Amino acid sequence: MPDGCSVEAAFEILVGKWKPVILFHLFKHETMKFTELHKAIPDITKKMLTAQLRELEYHDIVHRKIILQIPPKVEYSITEYGKKLRPLLQAINDWGMSHAAHMNELYGIEKSKSE
Amino acid sequence: MPDGCSVEAAFEILVGKWKPVILFHLFKHETMKFTELHKAIPDITKKMLTAQLRELEYHDIVHRKIILQIPPKVEYSITEYGKKLRPLLQAINDWGMSHAAHMNELYGIEKSKSE
């Protein structure tokens, strides 16, 4: 099965529950410090933020720049290679939005998750 | 956060570990019976196959046609709406493939997952 399988490979990199949000912020701000990211996504724990960032770094999607000084500082940014992801993410996002509208047509607006 | 969040919504529908493969087969064969799908994806259990199919059905991506007879038969097919997913899946797949090549450049071919 040559085709349709790299989809899962792609998902392994993009899923992870927090990666889309992290990438979203990084695409917007170009460069963000660890703390800025953490404040932008308050619900994430430091552990998870670090873990997801490390994975993205491994996949050459984000770059980690360490600034040694007394209050240590680390800046994260999207790599040139990582920027290629943008149209794909955008396409997925567009589909997600239009699909939400489609679901709305079919079932009506569901606010609470049934009772 | 209006943007970059529908990505996760889209993932909820497309991820699930088996959905891409199921969709892949369905896109190829137009119409498949439950057993055919099961034979096409031997590793999946009946429980999972049913569950994933039901979710896709709920999201109006696949259609379930029940043929009542003594050996019961059910045919699954992609809906018209579901066909819109094809280019998206293709794009994700393309990126996954090119990314695999990129990883190969960076780290070389890794066959075993390091002992």
Add this chain to the structure above:
DNA sequence: CGGGATCCACTCCGATACTG
């Protein structure tokens, strides 16, 4: 400040067995 280590809770998935 950035991030690693440990422990725990929860969810997802597989194996098996049963039903219509």
Add this chain to the structure above:
DNA sequence: CAGTATCGGAGTGGATCCCG
């Protein structure tokens, strides 16, 4: 044949504490 119900394991994410 198509599908459901139950159980149990594995993997994932969260809270907390500790280290540079």
